[in-house]
Amino acid sequence: MSDVTRVALDAMGGDNAPGEIVRGAVMAVQQRKDIEILLTGRENVLKEELLKYTYPKDQIRIVGASEVIETAEPPVKAIRGKKDSSIVVAMKMVKDDEADAFVSAGSTGAVLVGGQVLVGRIKGVERPPLAPLLPTLKGVSLLIDCGANVDARPSHLVQFAKMGSIYMESVMGKKNPTVGIVNIGAEEEKGNALVKETFPLLKACKDINFVGSVEAREIPYGNVDVIVCEAFVGNVILKLYEGVGGALLKKVKQGMMTSLRSKIGALLVKPALKATMKDFDASEHGGAPLLGLKGLVVKTHGSSKAKEVCNSILQCVTFKEQNINEKIKAAIQKEQDSCEKREQSEVK
Amino acid sequence: MSDVTRVALDAMGGDNAPGEIVRGAVMAVQQRKDIEILLTGRENVLKEELLKYTYPKDQIRIVGASEVIETAEPPVKAIRGKKDSSIVVAMKMVKDDEADAFVSAGSTGAVLVGGQVLVGRIKGVERPPLAPLLPTLKGVSLLIDCGANVDARPSHLVQFAKMGSIYMESVMGKKNPTVGIVNIGAEEEKGNALVKETFPLLKACKDINFVGSVEAREIPYGNVDVIVCEAFVGNVILKLYEGVGGALLKKVKQGMMTSLRSKIGALLVKPALKATMKDFDASEHGGAPLLGLKGLVVKTHGSSKAKEVCNSILQCVTFKEQNINEKIKAAIQKEQDSCEKREQSEVK
Numbered sequence: 001m002s003d004v005t006r007v008a009l010d011a012m013g014g015d016n017a018p019g020e021i022v023r024g025a026v027m028a029v030q031q032r033k034d035i036e037i038l039l040t041g042r043e044n045v046l047k048e049e050l051l052k053y054t055y056p057k058d059q060i061r062i063v064g065a066s067e068v069i070e071t072a073e074p075p076v077k078a079i080r081g082k083k084d085s086s087i088v089v090a091m092k093m094v095k096d097d098e099a100d101a102f103v104s105a106g107s108t109g110a111v112l113v114g115g116q117v118l119v120g121r122i123k124g125v126e127r128p129p130l131a132p133l134l135p136t137l138k139g140v141s142l143l144i145d146c147g148a149n150v151d152a153r154p155s156h157l158v159q160f161a162k163m164g165s166i167y168m169e170s171v172m173g174k175k176n177p178t179v180g181i182v183n184i185g186a187e188e189e190k191g192n193a194l195v196k197e198t199f200p201l202l203k204a205c206k207d208i209n210f211v212g213s214v215e216a217r218e219i220p221y222g223n224v225d226v227i228v229c230e231a232f233v234g235n236v237i238l239k240l241y242e243g244v245g246g247a248l249l250k251k252v253k254q255g256m257m258t259s260l261r262s263k264i265g266a267l268l269v270k271p272a273l274k275a276t277m278k279d280f281d282a283s284e285h286g287g288a289p290l291l292g293l294k295g296l297v298v299k300t301h302g303s304s305k306a307k308e309v310c311n312s313i314l315q316c317v318t319f320k321e322q323n324i325n326e327k328i329k330a331a332i333q334k335e336q337d338s339c340e341k342r343e344q345s346e347v348k
Numbered sequence: 349m350s351d352v353t354r355v356a357l358d359a360m361g362g363d364n365a366p367g368e369i370v371r372g373a374v375m376a377v378q379q380r381k382d383i384e385i386l387l388t389g390r391e392n393v394l395k396e397e398l399l400k401y402t403y404p405k406d407q408i409r410i411v412g413a414s415e416v417i418e419t420a421e422p423p424v425k426a427i428r429g430k431k432d433s434s435i436v437v438a439m440k441m442v443k444d445d446e447a448d449a450f451v452s453a454g455s456t457g458a459v460l461v462g463g464q465v466l467v468g469r470i471k472g473v474e475r476p477p478l479a480p481l482l483p484t485l486k487g488v489s490l491l492i493d494c495g496a497n498v499d500a501r502p503s504h505l506v507q508f509a510k511m512g513s514i515y516m517e518s519v520m521g522k523k524n525p526t527v528g529i530v531n532i533g534a535e536e537e538k539g540n541a542l543v544k545e546t547f548p549l550l551k552a553c554k555d556i557n558f559v560g561s562v563e564a565r566e567i568p569y570g571n572v573d574v575i576v577c578e579a580f581v582g583n584v585i586l587k588l589y590e591g592v593g594g595a596l597l598k599k600v601k602q603g604m605m606t607s608l609r610s611k612i613g614a615l616l617v618k619p620a621l622k623a624t625m626k627d628f629d630a631s632e633h634g635g636a637p638l639l640g641l642k643g644l645v646v647k648t649h650g651s652s653k654a655k656e657v658c659n660s661i662l663q664c665v666t667f668k669e670q671n672i673n674e675k676i677k678a679a680i681q682k683e684q685d686s687c688e689k690r691e692q693s694e695v696k
Contacts, residue, residue, distance in 0.1 A: 137595050150532070150540040184498070184583040192498040192580045216588035220595035232540045233584055235532040239565035240585060244592040247485050247568035248628065252600060255624030256617050265616025269603070272610035276603030280596065 004034050005317045008090035008099035011041035011049075012068045013106020015303045018042075021105065022049040024309025029059035031310070035317060038099055040065045040086040065089040071302065075109030075148075079117055087111065091118040094295035101296035101316035103287060105304040112148045115290045115297040122325065124332035125292035127152065129160045129231075130299060131167065132238060132288035135280045136222025142168050142177075143219075145231045146238045146288065152230035154198040157181070158205060162331045163291040164226035165208045170322035171315070177225035180214030182233055188212070194230060202228070207331060245280065287312035289319070292328060296320070352382050353665045356438035356447035359389035359397075360416045361454020363651045366390075369453065370397040372657025377407040379658070383665060386447055388413045388434040413437040419650065423457030423496075427465060435459065439466040442643035449644035449664035451635060453652040460496045463638045463645040470673065472680035473640035475500065477508045477579075478647060479515065480586060480636035483628045484570025490516050490525075491567075491575050494582035494636065502546040505529070505576055506553060510679045511639040512574035513556045518670035519663065525573035528562030530581055536560070542578060550576070555679060593628065635660035637667070640676060644668070 009025055011018045018041055025037045036059055039046050043064040050060065067085035069078040082088060087106055091114045093099040102119070104111050112130065121128055129145030144164040145152070161179050168177035181202060183191045188199055190213065202210045214224045216237065229237070256266035286308070287300035296319045300312045357373055359366045366389055373385045384407055387394050391412040398408065415433040417426040430436060435454055439462045441447040450467070452459050460478065469476055477493030492512040493500070509527050516525035529550060531539045536547055538561065550558045562572045564585065577585070604614035634656070635648035644667050648660045 137598065148532075182584065184496075184580055184587075195580075216584040216586075217591035217594075219588065220591045232532055232543075233581060236530065236564040236581055236584060237588060239532075239563050240567060240588050241592055243565040243568045244589055245596060248593060248596050250485065251624055251628055252621065255621040258620040258624065262617045262620035265613040265618075265620075268613025269610045269617060270613075272606040272613075273600065273603040276599055276606065280599055 004036050005101065005320045006036045006038060006099045007313050007316050008038045008040060008063075008093045008102045009309075009313065010086045010090050010102070010104035010106050011039045011046055012065070012086040013104045014300070015105075016305055017105065018045055018049055020305045021309050022046060023053070023306035024304075024313065025060055026050075026053045026055045027306055027310040028313040029055050032314070032317065033059075035059060035313065036061070037313065038063050038090070038093060040090040040093075041068075042066065063089060063093070069107050069110045071107045073107065073110070075107065075113040078107070078110050079114045087114055088118065091115070091297070094119050094297070097295075099295070100320050101298065103298045103300060103309070103312045103316065105300045105302055105309065108299055108302075109148055111297060111299045112290065115293050119293045119295050119297060122292050122294055122329050122332060124336050125163075125328070126159060127156045128290050128292035129156075129163065130288050130290050131160075131164055133172075133285040134219065134227070134238070134241060135285065136220055138222030140172065140285050141219065141222055141225055141227050142172075143227050143229070143234055143237060144291070145229065146234035147231045147290070150230060150232040152194065154194065154201055157194070157198045157228055157230065158201050159292070159332070159335075161202055161205065161208050161210070161226060161228045162335070163328050164228065166324060166327045166331060167289065167291060168225050170324055170327060171318050174225050176209050178211045178223070179208045179226040179228060180211050180224035182216065182227060182229035182237070183213035184215070186213050186215065198228075207334070249277070285311070286315040289315075292332075294325070296325070352384050353449065353668045354384045354386065354447045355661050355664050356386045356388060356411075356441045356450045357657075357661070358434045358438050358450070358452035358454050359387045359394055360413070360434040361452045362648070363453075364653055365453065366393055366397055368653045369657050370394060371401070371654035372652075372661065373408055374398075374401045374403045375654055375658040376661040377403050380662070380665065381407075383407060383661065384409070385661065386411050386438070386441060388438040388441075389416075390414065411437060411441070417455050417458045419455045421455065421458070423455060423461040426455070426458050427462045435462055436466065439463070439645070442467050442645070445643075447643070448668050449646065451646045451648060451657070451660045451664065453648045453650055453657065456647055456650075457496055459645060459647045460638065463641050467641045467643050467645060470640050470642060470677055470680060472684050473511075473676070474507060475504045476638050476640035477504075477511065478636050478638050479508075479512055481520075481634065482567065482575070482586070482589060484568055486570030488520065489567065489570055489573055489575050490520075491577070491582055491585060492639070493577065493579045494586050495579045495638070498578060498580040500542065500578035502542065502549055505542070505546045505578065506549050507640070507680070507683075509550055509553065509556050509558070509574060509576045510683070511676050512576065514672060514675045514679060515637065515639060516573050518672055518675060519666050522573050524557050526559045526571075527556045527574040527576060528559050528572035530564065530575060530577035530585070531561035532563070534561050534563065546576075555682070597625070634663040637663075640680075642673070644673070
């Protein structure tokens with residue numbers, strides 16, 4: 001295996017494309033020698049953007065793609081129809097092993113569909129989950145799944161728990177990460193049908209450090225490392241996190257502007273506050289990986305700026321160095337072997 | 349109908365019972381002449397508590413109940429087994445029309461079960477939803493349902509939308525309140541099976557001001573008045589709201605304490621900040637009504653202090669004055685009439 005991580009980067013996706021995406025690529029190659037970036041998008045536009053910077057030329061290469069998939073487009077149709085889009089061209093490079101990873105700030109739907117259709121799932125993985133990192137008071141937790149495939153089955157959630165544990169341990173360096181399932185109470189008998197069916201399966205799973213139910217209230221305090229839920233609930237959690245955070249900070253700022261006294265105070269607290277709040281900013285923690293695919297696919301926030309793009313690229317290096325996909329393959333294989341054994345012993 | 353609102357108050361439920369509950373009752377009768385409070389709980393304990401205050405004696409009456417239902421008890425068993433508990437005694441008074449409303453800071457499960465079993469549903473109401481008010485940047489929104497009955501059907505959600513609209517219009521004074529369904533995207537084709545089935549039903553419903561999907565991110569900004577979802581999702585939203593809010597404020601406080609400069613600033617901003625943040629505190633907005641029952645049942649937060657208890661009691665007065673239950677009855681009746689008509693025309 002080569003020591004260089006080759007990242008296909010969708011230069012046309014996201015609110016700040018292509019400017020911030022290209023700048024993010026430049027930041028990444030300025031930081032590390034062992035990255036090669038394959039920028040996909042309109043060649044002349046990207047050439048012009050790159051002219052703005054000084055950087056090691058051999059680490060960034062433009063791969064022409066004439067089309068762009070817009071956020072509002074129906075994902076399946078877009079992936080099928082726009083063969084020469086920056087997303088499709090980049091994902092095909094991952095599939096053909098011309099790139100190790102793919103990073104995009106573009107349409108989440110297109111990235112999810114493209115990941116499954118173009119890159120393809122690891123054998124045995126039933127459904128690839130999208131797993132963003134949530135900032136907490138103790139660092140970060142992995143929220144798995146926030147993807148587009150809702151109405152999951154218990155067996156999906158068990159695989160999410162395993163893949164999430166591998167990611168937190170290998171990429172985030174969390175030893176023996178704790179796993180919880182999102183529930184509406186701490187007791188085992190609580191929950192909806194899905195949670196009640198999944199709970200005993202997770203409890204019986206020896207490969208993970210399952211700690212039981214986690215109520216949504218507890219998530220921001222960071223006591224659980226891997227937070228398992230189906231995608232509808234995950235999506236609500238991810239977006240509400242962002243919404244409450246944003247609204248509350250707006251409120252705090254308003255509160256500070258209500259009197260002369262508080263305005264002076266605000267000037268004094270501002271620098272310290274800004275530094276602390278940075279820890280609670282999801283964009284500081286890189287993009288969300290789509291796990292269980294044959295190559296790494298990372299979705300960064302649509303509003304990502306250069307720094308987040310750069311962080312997402314650097315994340316790909318750790319992912320490759322740690323052989324995450326080999327570890328996932330092994331875990332899924334183990335699961336299937338034990339299923340076969342069970343079935344065989346049942347037949348006997 | 350009498351002009352006095354009779355409120356049965358569970359004096360033994362919640363983290364701060366009976367002290368804060370009794371104090372809340374006293375605060376309420378000091379504010380309004382047209383309330384009568386029936387305090388249920390251990391007679392000698394409550395007598396002693398009441399001795400601490402000066403208040404209009406004829407407005408508070410103790411109704412003895414020797415047992416207490418603890419939060420951890422299985423609700424159905426507790427409601428059946430503890431006939432002389434403060435919750436069961438109070439709810440029976442509502443059933444027997446000796447009280448108009450019931451307020452409790454005790455076991456949510458017991459209140460939900462008791463509401464259905466003892467007070468009983470309005471004819472035609474399929475499932476009574478628990479509907480707390482969420483603080484937003486524009487005031488409050490009603491989150492319906494956060495109860496204990498998960499895995500709802502589309503017809504339940506349609507009734508929630510109707511009952512929630514009546515509550516927001518009549519009790520909260522919001523004219524023609526907007527109704528949204530919690531979803532993972534703005535488009536009609538997005539969502540899980542439940543949301544996809546419910547969406548067209550809400551769209552076709554002429555009695556409500558349906559505005560489509562609402563993403564969790566939007567909730568804290570307060571652009572939708574009635575937020576419809578099934579109870580598992582509602583519970584996650586309610587608890588995460590609380591969790592993110594609490595964690596973020598802790599972070600803000602930490603941030604202000606990092607340097608001498610910011611500490612001085614913190615002293616200056618504190619009073620203004622405290623006043624602004626009060627608006628974003630759920631407890632300021634009274635308890636959550638359990639809608640669709642023959643009498644009003646209000647669940648206040650387990651950690652409620654006197655002020656929240658008092659607010660919940662005052663809420664009952666508006667509820668009675670506005671004839672909410674008559675309005676709900678009429679709306680459900682209308683629904684059933686139109687169903688019958690549809691069935692008849694289909695037969696023809």
